Each structure stands twice: as structure tokens, then as C-alpha cells.
Amino acid sequence: MAAFFDWFRWLYEATGINLTILYDAFDRQRMVAGFWTTVWLCLVCIALSVVIGVVGAWLQGSSLKWTRRAVQGFIALFRDTPPLVQIYFFYFGLGALLPRVPNAYGIPEPVLTNVQWAIISLSLFAGAFNIEIFRSGIEAVPRATVEAAEALGYSRLRAYVHVVLPLAFRICLPALNNNLVNLVKTTTLAYAIAVPEMLYVAKQIWSDATNVPEMMVFLLLAYVFLVGCVVWVMGRIERRLKVPGIGL
Amino acid sequence: MTGAAILRTEGLHKRFGDLHVLRGIDLRVAEGERIAILGSSGSGKSTLLRCLNFMELPSAGRVFFHDRPVGTEETRGGATAVRYRERDLAALRRRVGMVFQSFNLFPHMTALENVMEGPLTVLRRGRGEAAAAARRQLARVGLEDRADEYPARLSGGQQQRVAIARALAMEPEVMLFDEPTSSLDPELVGEVLGVIKALAEEGRTMLLVTHELGFAYHVASRVLFLHEGRILEEGPPERLMKAPREERLRTFLARFSEFSF
Numbered sequence: 369m370a371a372f373f374d375w376f377r378w379l380y381e382a383t384g385i386n387l388t389i390l391y392d393a394f395d396r397q398r399m400v401a402g403f404w405t406t407v408w409l410c411l412v413c414i415a416l417s418v419v420i421g422v423v424g425a426w427l428q429g430s431s432l433k434w435t436r437r438a439v440q441g442f443i444a445l446f447r448d449t450p451p452l453v454q455i456y457f458f459y460f461g462l463g464a465l466l467p468r469v470p471n472a473y474g475i476p477e478p479v480l481t482n483v484q485w486a487i488i489s490l491s492l493f494a495g496a497f498n499i500e501i502f503r504s505g506i507e508a509v510p511r512a513t514v515e516a517a518e519a520l521g522y523s524r525l526r527a528y529v530h531v532v533l534p535l536a537f538r539i540c541l542p543a544l545n546n547n548l549v550n551l552v553k554t555t556t557l558a559y560a561i562a563v564p565e566m567l568y569v570a571k572q573i574w575s576d577a578t579n580v581p582e583m584m585v586f587l588l589l590a591y592v593f594l595v596g597c598v599v600w601v602m603g604r605i606e607r608r609l610k611v612p613g614i615g616l
Numbered sequence: 617m618t619g620a621a622i623l624r625t626e627g628l629h630k631r632f633g634d635l636h637v638l639r640g641i642d643l644r645v646a647e648g649e650r651i652a653i654l655g656s657s658g659s660g661k662s663t664l665l666r667c668l669n670f671m672e673l674p675s676a677g678r679v680f681f682h683d684r685p686v687g688t689e690e691t692r693g694g695a696t697a698v699r700y701r702e703r704d705l706a707a708l709r710r711r712v713g714m715v716f717q718s719f720n721l722f723p724h725m726t727a728l729e730n731v732m733e734g735p736l737t738v739l740r741r742g743r744g745e746a747a748a749a750a751r752r753q754l755a756r757v758g759l760e761d762r763a764d765e766y767p768a769r770l771s772g773g774q775q776q777r778v779a780i781a782r783a784l785a786m787e788p789e790v791m792l793f794d795e796p797t798s799s800l801d802p803e804l805v806g807e808v809l810g811v812i813k814a815l816a817e818e819g820r821t822m823l824l825v826t827h828e829l830g831f832a833y834h835v836a837s838r839v840l841f842l843h844e845g846r847i848l849e850e851g852p853p854e855r856l857m858k859a860p861r862e863e864r865l866r867t868f869l870a871r872f873s874e875f876s877f
Binding site: 510512513515516517518519520521522523524526530531534535538609611612613614 | 669671703706707710713718720721722723724733737766768769779783786
């Protein structure tokens with residue numbers, strides 16, 4: 369392994385291609401940590417945004433007018449504003465309003481860290497889109513199929529969980545794929561509030577080593593890989609859920 | 617009339633906006649009765665059936681299940697209205713099975729899973745017990761060998777038989793058949809009617825909306841003729857279908873040229 373890393377030092381000396389993240393242990397550790405921070409952000413935000421989508425789409429079908437309006441308002445707010453503005457709004461706007469609590473050393477600290485604000489903000493952003501995506505799936509489930517469940521004595525919630533959602537999910541998977549891919553890419557905006565994810569770490573490294581082109585190429589390839597993983601997993605899910613007669 | 621009333625309606629009305637579909641239906645369904653509902657399209661026969669398990673909420677009038685009114689009367693601001701709570705309707709639907717014209721199977725479940733679904737989710741049976749019961753129901757409609765097929769891989773007649781098995785798995789006290797053979801190819805009608813006939817012979821209480829007059833004649837214990845939202849004539853099939861009193865019923869029967877006993 370050491371020989372492998374040293375080869376990149378030789379590469380730098382011979383050609384000027386400066387991949388410090390491979391031959392320099394400090395930069396390497398920073399980038400590995402940044403990579404895992406990005407992965408963590410992606411996984412948590414994907415999970416939360418899907419939950420928001422499922423619950424929001426259910427509330428959108430509520431018989432209570434104000435519940436439906438609240439969901440509409442939520443979607444309007446988070447779909448129609450730029451995600452960077454949302455992140456700033458949460459971190460600098462809401463964050464400043466929340467009380468500070470003393471930490472172990474007695475120094476006042478914000479209640480929520482920048483990573484937590486990034487998770488909240490990005491999940492709500494992607495969740496707003498997921499609500500609309502799930503709604504499109506739900507509306508494509510034939511009314512008659514839901515009636516069949518109701519005729520068996522299902523409550524609205526049970527029919528939603530056992531019949532509507534499984535069908536809607538299959539119908540809206542392609543659109544959901546797109547949104548989750550977008551979410552993975554949007555996690556780079558957490559850079560703006562100093563979350564040490566890949567873009568932030570890359571910026572730190574190129575400031576020290578002035579290897580901007582190398583880091584840019586690395587970043588592009590790293591995101592191609594990450595998005596590739598998401599697409600591969602979603603493809604697996606799609607194939608696994610495939611049943612005859614439901615268009616996928 | 618024999619037996620206790622399972623279902624009964626009093627002055628049932630249903631409006632869809634300006635359209636007045638049911639205009640006062642008084643109906644008593646006794647245990648073991650097999651009632652065929654005839655009428656031309658738009659006469660309200662499907663709507664009547666769908667009001668009995670509250671797929672449609674009646675606009676006026678009441679439905680009684682074992683002589684107990686379904687829904688609670690509530691007075692608000694001087695006006696009295698019947699409130700149908702989801703829980704009450706679900707409890708009724710558990711005991712009243714329905715088979716639809718377009719089968720409406722759950723497309724993401726196999727035939728077996730479709731039949732298991734009700735007992736599993738609604739009656740909270742165990743998975744093993746529900747599967748064993750579902751296999752028995754599928755055997756009853758002659759489809760035990762297709763248990764693991766998805767609905768899209770089954771013919772219309774097979775799908776409808778699965779749908780019947782799904783309704784039977786809930787062990788309902790009454791079965792409602794809403795034109796069960798109307799969307800089937802002619803050569804598939806027989807297999808579905810055969811299953812319904814076998815259920816009738818077991819003495820199962822059922823209401824059947826159908827255009828299969830020959831079938832209604834042989835299977836029903838009583839026939840209703842609906843016209844413009846009212847029961848225009850009713851009686852045993854021999855009387856009603858061979859010696860109809862109402863002119864409307866006579867024209868209706870005459871339109872079925874192939875109709876023979």
C-alpha cells in the first residue's frame with residue numbers, strides 16, 4: 369500500500385499532477401473523513417426525505433382542509449426557494465434564534481450543530497419534492513383497487529399502507545430515483561455552513577496544496593461513483609419489486 | 617318471509633349532485649336468500665348494492681345490519697344527519713363481502729396473497745393460518761394450482777374467481793356480487809357463474825346484480841326489478857320472469873332475445 373501511495377509522490381515529482389489526497393497521510397485522512405461525512409449526509413437525508421414524502425402524501429389526502437393546506441404551504445416553501453437560501457435560513461436565521469447551551473467546558477454552544485442543520489434543511493428540501501412524487505404515484509392507483517381494500521374492511525390508513533403505498537411506490541420509483549440523485553448532489557451545499565463534507569475538504573486541500581484542477585477532477589469522479597451507487601441500489605429495488613402487469 | 621333479516625334498508629335515497637339515482641328503496645334480505653337485482657343500465661341496481669356496504673353513502677334513509685342501524689344520527693344546528701364513522705363502516709364491511717365487475721385484485725400480490733390479505737390485515741390472523749385458509753378458498757374456486765401467479769398472469773375468469781375467494785376468506789354473512797361476469801369474455805362467464813352457483817347451493821345469503829337472466833332465474837330465490845331508482849316489481853323468479861306484471865319489465869325481458877329457461 370505504501371508503494372502505491374509513493375507512486376503518486378513520484379507522479380507529482382515527474383509530471384506535476386499533485387494528488388496529495390493519495391500520497392500525503394494528513395490530506396488522505398481529511399478526504400476519507402469528508403467522503404464518509406458526505407455518505408452519512410446522503411443516507412440520513414434520503415431516509416428522512418422518503419419518510420417526509422410518505423407521511424406528507426398521506427396528510428395531503430386528509431379530509432381536513434387545514435391539514436391539506438399546511439402540506440401545500442410546506443411544499444410551496446421548500447420547493448419554490450433555492451436550497452442554499454434554505455440552508456442559510458436554517459443555520460443563520462433559525463439557528464441564531466435558538467438559545468445557546470453551555471458545553472462541557474462551560475462555553476455556550478448552539479443547540480444544533482451545522483451538520484444537524486444541514487440534515488434538517490436538505491431532508492425538508494428533498495422531502496417536499498418526494499411528497500409530490502408520491503402523490504403522483506398515489507393518484508395513479510385506481511380508485512377501484514382501493515375500494516376493494518375498503519370492501520374487505522380496511523381503514524383508510526391500512527389501505528394506504530398495504531395497498532396504495534406499495535403500488536404508488538412502484539409507479540413513482542423512476543421519479544423518486546431522480547430526486548434522490550439530486551439530493552446526493554445537493555449535499556455539497558452543506559459546504560456553505562462549513563460541514564466538512566467532500567467539497568469542503570477538497571477546498572481546504574487545494575487551498576493548502578494549490579492543486580485545484582486535480583481536486584476538481586477527483587470531486588467529479590467521486591460524485592459519479594456516489595450517484596452510481598444510488599442508481600445501482602435503486603435499480604436493484606426496482607427489479608426486486610417488479611411484478612407482472614405494473615408498468616415499470 | 618323466512619329467517620331473520622341480515623340486511624334491511626328503509627327509504628334509501630342516493631343522489632349524485634342533481635342525479636337522483638335511488639328514490640326510496642325498502643329492502644329486506646333474510647338469511648339464506650339469494651336475491652337477483654335486474655334493471656336496465658342507469659336504473660340504480662349497482663348503486664343499491666354499493667349502498668349496502670357503504671361504498672356509496674346513502675343520501676337519505678337507513679341501512680340496518682341485523683336490525684341495528686348503521687351510522688349514528690347527529691343533530692347539528694337543528695338539522696339531523698346520519699354520520700358514518702370509518703370504524704363502523706369497516707366493521708360492517710368485514711361481514712359483508714363484495715365482488716366487483718372489474719375484479720379489482722391487488723396487482724402487486726399473488727393470487728394466494730390476495731386471498732390472505734383480508735384475514736391477515738383486517739382479522740389479524742397468523743400468517744400460517746391465513747395461508748392455509750386461503751389455499752382452501754382457492755381450491756374451492758378451482759384455482760389451487762394458480763396460487764402463486766400474479767393477477768396480470770390470470771385470465772379474467774380466473775381473476776374473478778380469485779376475487780370471490782378473497783371475499784369468502786373473510787367468512788362474510790352476505791355476499792354482494794356487482795355484475796361479476798359483465799367484463800368477461802363470453803367463454804369465461806360459465807366458470808364464474810359455476811362458482812357462484814355452488815355458493816348459492818350451500819345456502820349462502822347473496823345479492824347479485826346481473827344481466828345473466830338465465831342464471832338469475834335458476835339461482836335466485838327472489839328477483840327485484842329496478843326502474844328509475846325504485847323497486848318496480850319483485851317476486852320469485854318463476855313468477856316475475858315468466859309472468860311479469862309491469863309493462864317496463866316485459867319490455868326489459870323481451871330485449872334479451874337469447875333468454876330461455
